[in-house]
Amino acid sequence: MNYDVAVVGAGVVGALIARELSRTDLRVALLEKCNDVAMGTTKANSAIVHGGFDAANGTLKAKLNVRGTELMPQLCGLLHVPYRNNGSLVLAFSDEEMQHVHALYERGLKNGVPKLSILDKDAVLALEPHVSGEVVGALLSETAGIVCPYELTIAATENAVTNGVEFFRNCAVTAIQKHADGFTLETTRGEISASYVVNAAGIHSDDIARMIGDDSISLVARKGEYYLLDKAYGYLADHTIFQCPNKMGKGVLVTPTVDGNLLIGPSALDVEDKEDVDTTAQGLQFVVEKAKRSVPDLNLRGAITSFAGMRAHSTTDDFIIGFSEKSDRFLNVAGIESPGLSAAPAIAKMVYGMVCEKTNAAERADFVPGREAPVRFRNMTKSEREALIAKNKAYGRVICRCETITEGEILDAIHAPAGARDVDGVKRRTRAGMGRCQGGFCGSKVVEILSRELHLPMNEVTKFGGDSKILFGKTK
């Protein structure tokens, strides 16, 4: 199979790059080693669109964050991805921290961040009544927001596939042969040839670069742990509430999610194993203790799940975006840690520019910039629901009772371009199983539907691909 461009990695960065490249007449392949998109850093992070005041002046992080945050609302509108411009606060609990807040404000201005202001204690408490009374002031960033990172990735991939990108799942790149006019990628699904490679392999992008002899990228796997709380606790924060940052990251935040839950985290721990996303008792305890400093009323009785994600921290402390020294056809997009999600739309535009310059690609006239809005039964009015069920009975059968997700929505998720192939894929696309019972009731029904629609025996259906099967054989 011959492609003009192979994008390695279908996280938010790779998926948005593939979508951006699908504006052109280039033949693009999007390669993902897992059974679904958004399976690495993208599925487990703070889901924040940062204002852009945090990164040092002049860095790619600063520039692409500010631009990405500017692009995000329109992009999410086009792709029908939940996004909310809720604004963020960096709290200060001492005069020393207040000085830091002033420094962030100055840095933000230099980075070109609009709508920054410094609030005194009363103003903070007026905005966020559940913030600790010990707060002395805060930096308000009105352009900051929250987004659903995996839904953004799913939507971007869907849209890319609609525009002709070929998506390969379970396609891990194991070796790359370099030729004068391109590459042969050896993958777990056979050989794939491409004139250009975009390396967007997240925490593994150093390994992928090494396959062409480029060992310039040095990544540290930095684990972060989170708690997700029930929607009943969503009232505790409206803005994204940060603490003053330290060298390991932006500190523990308390934020609403686009779905109305409350998210607290992350911890920060450098680990050896890039796949080590185990949660730890210490990490979770750290998160709770730190988060309570910002919002003392937090209560773990509301916890519905905890999880860990991996940051791909570059030792250069900045994003690495550029053609490799080993090949001017091999484009590294690496070290995309925070504010990577915020920057992703701008990163995609930047990569698009770099690839087009090399290839002289032409824009397609028939590019479809958006996707159709997915059906969200839970958000509909009575008459909308009636009309929907009249069209298709499957929308009248509620499968996930906690989140009110219908069979029709699950069928849509499975049959969409680059659709769901496993239980977690259905969950991320529809929210079935994401509520209070965490799939206790609907899990088996989702397995049944996947089995029926994908013509798989029940015991071949997985939680997230690979060996994550849910059932063994039949009973006696």
Next chain:
Amino acid sequence: MLQYDLVVVGGGPAGMAAALQAHEDGVEKILVLERADTLGGILEQCIHTGFGLHYFGEELSGPEYAARFSDALYKTNIDVKVDTMVLDISAENVVTAVNNFDGILTVQAKAVVLAMGCRERPRGALSIAGSRPSGIMTAGTAQKYVNIDGYMPGKTVVILGSGDIGLIMARRMTLEGAKVKAVCELMPYSGGLTRNIVQCLEDFGIPLRLSCTVIQTHGKERLEGVTVANVDEHSQPIPGTEEYIPCDTLMLSVGLIPENELSKSAGVTLDPVTNGPVVDEYRETSKKGVFACGNVLQVHDLVDYVTEESKLAGAGAAKFIRNEKPAGGLVSTAGANGVRYVVPQRINRQTDRDVKLYFRVGKVMESVMLSVSCGDETLISRKKRKMAPGEMEYVTLKASDLAKLPEGAKLVVSTREA
């Protein structure tokens, strides 16, 4: 909009008994809404026996117990809609539901019985550290896979929590050829019925490890093992007691939570201890004409008690519809000294029947005096040989005694050393 005298939300044992009682008491138009594709609720997957010993005086399986009620129900003119999910109950008792044959359904009800049952506490609520592989599920989910779908969810199993479903599944998995390596219980006593510990664990040589919990899960794709550890009196793991147990499945039986999201949206007041509605002796909630019974009200150990309670709710709804429900001054109830809660939480003094006060204790108690008192006056006093959190208890108050209490009186169920 459809018009019904009574809408029953949930067609499990609670909803069926309430509907049948209301029918028997003369309510004419009754509608039962059930989200599953059959009546019977969770009993349908409880294929073991032990149901009905109290109520029918014989030992039935779950589906047999349910069939006694569903058979009776289908012989009446009670309307039933299965595969129907209730979405909302309004302040005016308009019930909105959805299914794939009527579409959106709105029903004006004179009275509503809430009988939605309960759900199992999931892993997330426990914060067990470790990986997120497949093979971790609640015992009830595993029970559905085995008993309804006919698939094995695991071969080597550790069960966390000794609630009844966990105990039942330990035996069920063993009978299907799986190896159940241990049942770990955080508390120093089991949360299940004694008969289940004997019949499901001891008879099969399955170890019950008390004061022990799972502290970590291992395995990236499918579960490969768990680390268990003993815990101290504050339920904290004791360093040095960690033990790795290889297994492909972890089943959780760590508590049941009444499913009251609908009740909350309907404006019903909940009891913070039971997580179920605050009710009177006929199981009427804080919202007029809305009744609650079964596991949505309080988690029961035995379906027989669910039936008893639900008949009360059905009778209460019938009286409400005919405007014959006793009224005239409430007394409240409360637990003290080791009694965690009492249901019902309030009683009409002029009630027309004796009232059973159901309660649970917070820890295992032996040789204690149990009393029901009102101020300085002790109404009932009785010696109890043993009480445990896993077994619901009750005492019966005579209607004639209740009538003598002053309005606003507070009845306290408490224990003291004998």
